[in-house]
Each structure stands twice: as C-alpha cells, then as structure tokens.
Amino acid sequence: MTIEHAVPADQAADLVRQLYRAFLARDPGDGEVAVHIANMQHDGAMAAVSDIIYSQEALSVRAHAEPARPSLPEGMLAISRADIAEVVAYALEAARHDAPSAYEVELRVDDVGRGTPLAVVLRDALQPPQLPQESVEDDASINRTIEIMYRMALGRMPGPADLENWRGAAGNGGRLSNVVFGIGESAEAKLIRGAFDVVPGIKVQLAFEIVLGRGAAAAEVDHFRRMVDKQGSDISPLVWQLFADEARRRLLPPQHANDPHLAYIFGSRGAVTLADWRTGKKAVAKTAIKHDVLGFESVVRLRPAEDCVVSILTSLYRGGAFIRSFLENMTSQTIFRTHCELIIIDANSPENERAVIEEFCRDFPNIVYKRMDARVGIYEAWNIAAEMAKGRYLTNANVDDIRRNDSFEIQAALLDTLDFVDVAYQDVLYCFEPRLPFEEIAKRDFRSDLPVVSRYNLMEFNSPHNAPMWRAALHRDVGPFNQSLQSAADFEFWLRCRAAGKIFYKVNEAHAAYFVNPDGMSTRPDTRGAVEAYAVSRELYRKIVSPMLVISDEEFLARVDEIDAAPLREGRRYDIVQSALLALGTRREGVVA
Template identity: 45%
Template sequence: MGTRIRLTKEIWEARAAELGLDVRSDKRGVPLSERKFQHTGQYEVSAIASLYKGRRYLEKFLDNITAQTIFDRSELIIIDANSPEGESELIAQYQKVYPNIVYKRVNHRIGIYDAWNDGVALARGRYLTNTNLDDLRRSDSFALQAAALDKFQFADVVYQDFLYSFDSDFDVEDVAKMGFKSEVPIVTANNLLRFNSPHNAPMWRARLHGEVGLFDTSFKSAGDYEFWLRCLLNGKRFYKLNAPHVVYFQNPEGISTSPQSRGIVEARQALNMYGRKLTSRYLSKSRSDFAADIGVEPEWSWETPLYNVVQDKLVGLNRQFR
C-alpha cells in the first residue's frame, strides 16, 4: 500500500537480519512509578483510541503516546468496546500519573467508528487524531501535525507518509532503520478516489464534525475513507507532511489488515456513493468536446491518459509564449 515494491514479511525479516537489529533487548524507559507529569490544562490535541482485545499492545502504546512532546497540552481518549481482556487495570495505573487519559468502557461490543464517535463527543482538543494500539508515533508526531494546522489555516486535515512494520516488538527507531516507507499521493479528487492517502494517523480540525458530520457507523473497516471522501465533497482541504513520523504495523489480525477485512468491499461502497460526485465534469465529456475545451485535435491514442493530453498542451503553451 503506497510503496513501489510488494513488501512481505519475508522481505522484512531478511532486512532485519541483514541489519542485525536486536529488538528484544531491554529498552524500557523510566518506570511508571517514578515519572513526573503535569498537564497545562490546555487541550490542543485529542487522540482517540478504540480498544478491543488490545492487552498485548497496550503498555507499549501508552508509553508511546504519553511520550509525545506536547502531551502536556493533549489528551488520550480510550473507548473500551467491551474488551474481555481486563485492560482497565493497567489504564488506571497510567491515569494516576497522566490525568489527561480519559477512559470510557461500553458494556456491549461496538465497532471502531462507534468508538471514534464516542471519542469525538468527549474530546476537548481543537485538533483530533486517531491512534491505533498496534501502531507507533515518533515523539514529535502530535507536535508536527498540530504545528501544520496552526500554520496552514486553509488546511482541514493533515496526513503523512508512514513507516511499515511487520514486528510489533520494534520501536520507532528500529523501524526507521529498516527503511520501508510509504509514498502516498497528495489528496486530490482523482487521487482520493483511487487511494486512501490519509488512512494512517491523520490529524483534523475538531470542527469538521459539526460541518460534515460524524463517522458513518454502518462501515466496519472503511468508515474513515468514507469520511475523507465526504470532507472532500464538502470543500475541505488536505495537506501532506512528507516526513514519515508514524509506524504502521501490518497486523495480521487487524480490522483493516486481516484476510477477513471488509475494507475492499466497503471502499467500493464508498466509491459508489461519491465517485460520480467527485469526478471532474471534463472526464465525462466526449472526446471531441474535451479536445475543443483545451484547444487540441482529438487525435491522441486511446491509451493516452487525459492528464497527459493536458500536460502536452501546457508544454506547448509554454514554448509558444517564451
């Protein structure tokens, strides 16, 4: 997804062996009981996490998020979707140190987008981001995204390239050494209809939900994709950060990465909902009408994309007016 090669676990393991990475060594930081933390009382970022059978990843996740450089101006909202693994005890230990960790348990199984909507309702931050328990962020991840939204007032959503991981024991620095990075395209109507560029750990303005609505809970895997398409349809703008400061774990049991994922089916459903509305009217014109609009003869090969036809015309105009 977003890479020039088909990355497999075998390729990943071969690279790890080549680099001789010892990811099982003890890299624990300051024990929780010895940490000192003071929140500013300001809420710039609200990070939302859906929790279900996440005990395996939870402690590393909590350490990763609480290490964010602006966590003293942020909050972590964990929505427990009736997980049977008793994660609340560990979360309570962290809440004693970090009072800006908000925990809500729902007494019945809910989907990820129901959980995200609950998180949106509780959020106090100007900016929102989703945080998956099995993914990781560089310590300046929140800060980079929030700074971009502060600086670029035209942007409603910021997203970025990300680092791929096939081993949850790797930390951010280990994964970065592996060098497997996405190359997601910038968001345009045409690109978003082909690829969900903001799918991994974007950050967006909280006010979007008042303007565009919440996540569609009829989706189980592609509700975020449907939301980004809906945002684009409503004139919202996206900004890409090229620095990969997020680790995407290719979890074989994840909602969107498991073999049983409904992601492909639901993505097609979202495309059926928005494809025609977001497709440029020029792309639905006849060949002759399109040629007349840009001032060329309709003689190009049928295999040539219209994008190339327009680019050739622009190159010609550049030469003409030099």
C-alpha cells in the same frame, strides 16, 4: 482494469501482424511483436489494439497516406466479442475516414461469430467501396435485417406482425435501406434513446455501478469513454465486457488470498512480507536515528496554548497485550502533557485493560477513559470520542501502532502554521513485531510511498490511512464516520472530504509505524475491506470525477477552445488542457512583449 487474458501467443502474434499491416503499412519486427503480446496478456486485447492503432506512427500513416490494403492471413482469434467489435470499428474508420455505424459493426461481428475468420472480415473492411448494384433480397435476408435492427434499435425481437409490416414496406417498391432507417428512427427507438441521453462518461460510470457494483475510477472512465462515445446509445459492448470480466473473477480461483503476514506498500504496487522483515532485521546496521523536523530554522511552529490542542481518539477491544506499551508511547510524546488529551473508548473489552489505564491516569489526568456497556465498532467508538473531544485537532491512535515521540507535535504545528490545510498525513513504517520501540522499527526502514493527495489518486490509495491528524471542524462540515462500515469508514470519510474540497497535506517524514497485526481488523483473512470499498466507491466516485472527464470528445474540445485553441487535439484530456493553457500563455507573453 484487466480486460482479456485468453489470447494464445500464436494468435496474438497474428493479430499484431494484421494490425501493423493495416494501420502502419509494414510488418512488425520480432521485438515489436513480443512487446505487444506481453501488453495483450497483461492489459487485454482491446488495450493492446488501441496502443497500435493510436500510436504516433499509425496516426502519421493515416494522416499522410492512403490506408493500407493488406493481404491478411487467415485464422480465427480467441478474443472477446467486444474486442472484435473494437478492431472492426477501427478498421472501417481507417479505410473510410469516417466512423462506421453500430449496425455495420454488428453485422461484421456477427460474421465472425458465425465462423468467418477475423482476418477475412478485416480484409473485406479495408477493400475500397464498390459501386452500388441493384440486388434482390429474399424473405430470409429481409427478416434477418429486420431482426438485427429490432435488437439493436429497440432491444427486442420483432413479432410476426412487425415482420409482415416491414417486409411489405420493402416489397412494395421500397428500398431495404429505408426499412432500416424507418426502424432506427421510429417513435419506439427514439423513446429508448432518450432513456440513455446522457454523456458517454456517465454511461461508463453507470455501467460500472450496475454491473460490477462499484464506482469507476477516473482512469477507468477515461479509458472506456471513447469506446462508448463511438457506440452512441448502444452500450451493450461495454456492459458485456464488464459482465465477462466480473464473471471470470468470480468463477476462476482467486490469484491472491489475503495473507495476514503480508502488507501491500501504501502508494505502490509492491509488498513487504514477514520474511522480508526478518531478513531486513539482520541486514540493517545499528545506526542512530536522527531527526529534527521542527528545528530552529523551521517555519512550522506550534502556537502556545493554555487549553487542549490535540484530542487522540482510541478504540479499545482485546488490547491487553498492547495497552501498556501503547500508553507508554502516547505519554512519551513531546506535547502530550501540555497540549493533548487521550480519549480511550473501551468497546466492552473482556481483557481488563482498565487496571493498566487507571495506573497511568494517576500520573496523567488528561487521559479520559470511557467503558461501553456493549460491544461497539471502531468507527462508532471514534465518533463517541470525537463528540467528547476538546481539541481543535483530532487524530486516531491504534493500540498496536507506534508513533515517534514528536509525531503529534509535527502534525499539530503544521495545522497551526498552514491555516488552509485540513488533513495532515505522512508516510508510515511497517512493522511485523509487536511492541518494538520506534527507533528499532526505523532501522529496518520498510516505508510507504504515498503520493500527494489529488482529486483522483485518493481513489487509488487511501493515503491518510494510518495516523493522520485533521481539524475537528471537518465533522461539522462533512459529518461523522460512517459507523455502519467495519473497515472502510476512514476511506469513505476522506473521500467525502475530497468531494467537499478539503485540503490534504503530506509531511515528508515517516514518524508513525504500522503494525501488520495478523489478527487486526484490516489484515485478518476475513476482512470486509474490499467489499466495503466497492460500496463506498459506488456512492462517492461520481461526486469526485470532474464533468470535463465524462463528456464527449466533441463537447470537451469545444470547452477547451474557450480557453484557447489547443495544439494537441487527441490523447489524454489533461495533456490537451495543458497544451491549450501553454498556447494561451505564449500568446499573452507575445502581447506583453
């Protein structure tokens, strides 16, 4: 998630120099400053600060030398309150080798808010601690301390009676520190803390769900958990940061409008446009497309069958321009006549596609046609077709998409051969012209780059998005498609499958083509896909993210130590676990030897 884009270059350069002097005990080179400024503008100030403070060089300086005592330049920085708090907290921790209290961080952030330059605050934070001296607090200072403690510990301002009570405690021979402790450990404060007595990662997930209205992906939980872990029960910096980010997104003009003539490449951050397609059409040579996925030496085989193996689910509405080419493509599949049935649910389309369908039904009795009396959505149509299906495998086929003639055979043979696989999918080719033969589309070779589905990357990419095949039994295990959704029910279904431990398998062959239809459900400008994806993520992401990713660092390391003492104690949790497993393996190999 992008956190901050508002730090001017000159102020960003000042911040980079301050941090290098404070944590690396040297000045950065011009190239280093440029790199960190670019990171700050792209990823936000907090991520850039973390990159410097937790770099290998900074960790080495912190481990083998006294913290630097820099002479910091003056100047205010236009960064968010949460970023200021993060910088101050890191500075205090480095100077004292101990995590500061949220109270102390809040006081220094308040100083910045009242006009004290951040450089001065950092300089003061890095000074050696002074010996305590007796001091006399006036009423105004005591009142302010009480107000800050009430706001932090109790989430409210003190009333007149509260102020009088605590002022009296401080004035009758008591210490102000005891007043601070008394408020923080009061029954009311403990009751409030109890309401937030959940692990740090859960707090991050709840903050995303409540403030942004969507679930937090695994990478986001991992990124923000450390900050929340430091703050204890105080999650206000995270909540404020998410609020500011969402407010900025809503108030500023959108960076990218939904362009129906542009397709984002599944599995990457790239895109292909209609102009790319037209250029590619002229540039690619007319070569024959060769493929032999199920060749003689292949271990993947389709079992002989006397009954239906594959049921093809199709929702039809306003498909008159595509219905003939679609049926020609379906019936030309290598196993269509012997192993398949095509179930077409006509969602009360006004274009009389029935005449063309009945023409094909005369030659192919395995085409099943059902017309609804009223308009139904695509996922309701799929559910109706799935209920009617006879095949042990299901696949969807949109009337504007194209399959290579062995597409169904490849998928069905895979599921027949690999009993542990529940869903088969593949890369897809992109097409911007309707009704092209598959061989013509393949010559342009604009294809996706889908990853192998893991526990977490399904949150980033809907990898089985186009033309997957799945076992019909999945619907008995995880239920039907959520037909209340218009655009994201397949994404929601795959997430439910992943949460239930179902296995996805990628075929390394692009045997399906996706038509970038400017009038299609997922490509037209008024698509509901993003809105629905937010709702889906809010409902399901917490069910998928591992508990090992949301617990505190201390508890996580204790769990890892149950495997073996991990040589790596900081960094990504995946890397820490891997280091523990390698240590365990090395130790056991030594025993065997």
